[in-house]
Amino acid sequence: MSRHERASAMQGPAAELAHRLAREAEAVCRHYLSNGRREGRYWLVGDVDNNPGRSLYVRLRGADDAHGGAGKWTDAATGDHGDLLDLIAARKRLHTLRDTLDEARQFLSLPRPEPSITGRREPPAPTGSPEAARRLFAMAKPIAGTIAQTYLRQRGITDLRDCGALRFHPRCWYRGDEDDPRDRARDAWPALIAAVTDLDGAITGAHRTWLASSGEDKAPVSSPRRAMGHLLGNAVRFGGATDLLVAGEGIETMLSLRQIAPDLPMAAALSANHLAALRLPPTLRRLYIARDQDPAGERAHETLASRAADLGIDVAPLEPAHDDFNDDLRRLGCGALAARVRSQLVPEDAACFCA
Known part of the structure; x- marks a missing residue:
């Protein structure tokens, strides 16, 4: 941070x-x-x-x-x-x-701050608020050498350049629900933390992926992925977008595309509904929409494409061979995925970003 x-x-x-x-x-x-x-x-x-x-x-x-x-x-x-x-x-x-x-x-040889006269600590941020999300991200650490990096490698994601939006928390609180029997759920699990930001780069929310202690899979809880804060219109961003952007739903989907085009700016909106409502930079001239192969993904693509076209932005879909691009990365490998994506990019973009 x-x-x-x-x-x-x-x-x-x-x-x-x-x-x-x-x-x-x-x-x-x-x-x-x-x-x-x-x-x-x-x-x-x-x-x-x-x-x-x-x-x-x-x-x-x-x-x-x-x-x-x-x-x-x-x-x-x-x-x-x-x-x-x-x-x-x-x-x-x-x-x-x-x-x-x-x-x-x-x-710095500075004294620790004296406790306040009243003995009161900073008031807790409201649960699920943008302030709570900012505090969580501030408490997390870079992911290099952590369980979060192990987890992403298991998903075929090894190139994490310019991924400052991602951090790791060793013990992130997980509140179970009725599908998490008390004898199966732990109070806290390691977690991959992603910052959700607006177009100005301000943190408005956070996304948590709770992980198994080995890092080889997600934690064995009913809802291993949850988001908090103000999400609508915002996204987890990789690289600064000006005239060109690839937008999609999932973090791992966008990180998979970054394995073959690490310099292409990307945004993960976290869900189909949020992808449809994604706010676009005013300088954008071309938008690639990375679709998930399901009805919700199709509807999100149609809605976002229509909005972008109304703003005079060129729109092109990126379609995976399987369910999503992380599925493609793991099943096809980097080389085949690169060839498939390159064929769907405008030639000048393919030459620049998928050389």
């Missing part, structure tokens, strides 16, 4: 500590990534585990509020990125924002 997103989500201590760390970016790197070295304006190291190499780079100078400001880091091998609070959390294996802030204060 970027410093800007964290400030929007949490306000106060997290944003202030992120700014302080950015001003001491080189000192942070020398402490937590001691096997790296400085080259110009960057600190280079192998990964967040401090292995030697050059894959991960941290910017040491720049405006605090700039997209490429001091403290911003990216791992070119995994696509993980964030600010120095994210880096500290990943390096120290910290699973809560509170522990991360405590570690940052210790590094």
Whole structure:
């Protein structure tokens, strides 16, 4: 999560500590990534585990509020990125924002905040609200090396570059229902957390996929996928869309397409109804709609295609051979999927994004 997103989500201590760390970016790197070295304006190291190499780079100078400001880091091998609070959390294996802030204060030699006179904590966010979604995403961590990454690999999804919308929570609360007998359901499971954002990038909701402890499948509960917050019109986004976008229903569907076209901007609306209501960037000139092969998917395609055409946007369907594109990826393999999708793209897009 970027410093800007964290400030929007949490306000106060997290944003202030992120700014302080950015001003001491080189000192942070020398402490937590001691096997790296400085080259110009960057600190280079192998990964967040401090292995030697050059894959991960941290910017040491720049405006605090700039997209490429001091403290911003990216791992070119995994696509993980964030600010120095994210880096500290990943390096120290910290699973809560509170522990991360405590570690940052210790590094900066700052005292822990005194408890308020009344002893009251920040009031809880309303259940299922956008604020609850923002807090959940802030508490999660990058997915590299986690059960969430294991789960996606089981689904054939290995390339996770530019997937900052995805995070991992080791113990995400699951509330069972009448289909989850108490002796079968646990209070919390590991979960893949996806940020739902509007066209301006503000987090409006979150999607949770609860996972088995091995990461080899979803958790054995009746509803392993649930969303919260304001979803209508919004989506889980991969890449910044301006004139071109691929839109579909499921996260794994869109991640499957990204295995063959990682630079093509995509949006997962999370359901057929939400796909039909997806808000489109005003600069969009071409929209590809990745259809699911069922009646709901057909209706969503027709509705969204009609809306886009009314806005003067060129529309083209992307049709899987089986139920959806993740099914195609696992059954056909990357090569055959790439050939199938390439044949459905406008030639100039196929040449640019599926070379």
